[in-house]
Amino acid sequence: MVYGLRYYFRLIGQNKRAIELPSLKNEIKLPVILNRSELKELFKATALLKHRIVLTLIYSAGLRGQEVINLKIADIDFERQSIHTKGTSGADALPCRRTRLAQGTMRLLRQGTHQLQQLR
Numbered sequence: 001m002v003y004g005l006r007y008y009f010r011l012i013g014q015n016k017r018a019i020e021l022p023s024l025k026n027e028i029k030l031p032v033i034l035n036r037s038e039l040k041e042l043f044k045a046t047a048l049l050k051h052r053i054v055l056t057l058i059y060s061a062g063l064r065g066q067e068v069i070n071l072k073i074a075d076i077d078f079e080r081q082s083i084h085t086k087g088t089s090g091a092d093a094l095p096c097r098r099t100r101l102a103q104g105t106m107r108l109l110r111q112g113t114h115q116l117q118q119l120r
Contacts, residue, residue, distance in 0.1 A: 049115065053108050057083075061099045073113060081106060 003024075009015065034042065039059070046052040057063050057071070067085045075084050081103075087096040101109070 049108070049112055053105075053112050056105050056108055060102045060105050063099065076101075076109060078106065078110075 042059075043052055043055060046055060054068055057068055058065070061083055063071070063083070063085065070086065071083070075086070076082075077084065081101045083099050083101060085097055085099065
């Protein structure tokens with residue numbers, strides 16, 4: 001409430017009536033990092049292989065949610081063990097970038113593509 005009044009007085013040009021208060025500092029929170037056993041539990045909790053692949057890509061390759069949604073099999077370079085993500089346009093534009101794949105993620109992706117080929 002007090003900060004709202006201070007803003008209002010400054011907005012209408014009455015800086016002398018504005019209340020002098022120290023600025024509030026936001027507390028910086030570090031991201032939660034999971035240990036190996038917690039990661040194993042997280043990945044084992046998924047019943048379907050495709051869900052496990054999505055979780056693994058998000059966590060190990062550092063992909064954003066929209067990048068995983070737009071990911072195509074052609075974007076995965078199995079020889080170089082990398083993923084090429086295409087940028088998006090608009091207000092929340094994402095840049096094009098290459099990310100490295102871990103060995104375990106490569107195994108999961110190969111299993112997933114193998115299962116897709118068997119279904120066809």
